[in-house]
Amino acid sequence: MDLDRNITYKGYYLSIREFIISICIRDKDMMFLINLKHIRHKATMIWYLNRAITQTIKETLKENPKYAEFYKNKLKKEKRTEVFGINGETI
Numbered sequence: 001m002d003l004d005r006n007i008t009y010k011g012y013y014l015s016i017r018e019f020i021i022s023i024c025i026r027d028k029d030m031m032f033l034i035n036l037k038h039i040r041h042k043a044t045m046i047w048y049l050n051r052a053i054t055q056t057i058k059e060t061l062k063e064n065p066k067y068a069e070f071y072k073n074k075l076k077k078e079k080r081t082e083v084f085g086i087n088g089e090t091i
Contacts, residue, residue, distance in 0.1 A: 001042065007053040012075045019053050026070060
């Protein structure tokens, strides 16, 4: 699995690696990692991580105090690239 893969939601992203490190710091019972360990199929594990990271980004953007204090400085905003048409107009 590519730990440097970014999961994006509404223009913000967090890498799988950064999320797992954060979970290790925040989840003292290690329940998330215990659940992750029991997933047998790579596709299911990626789905599980994608959902968890997406939810974390959502809650951080909604300024939920359980998430925002910890994750607001960890989220990165996507860089917007402009695409220009034939006549130079922005698409």
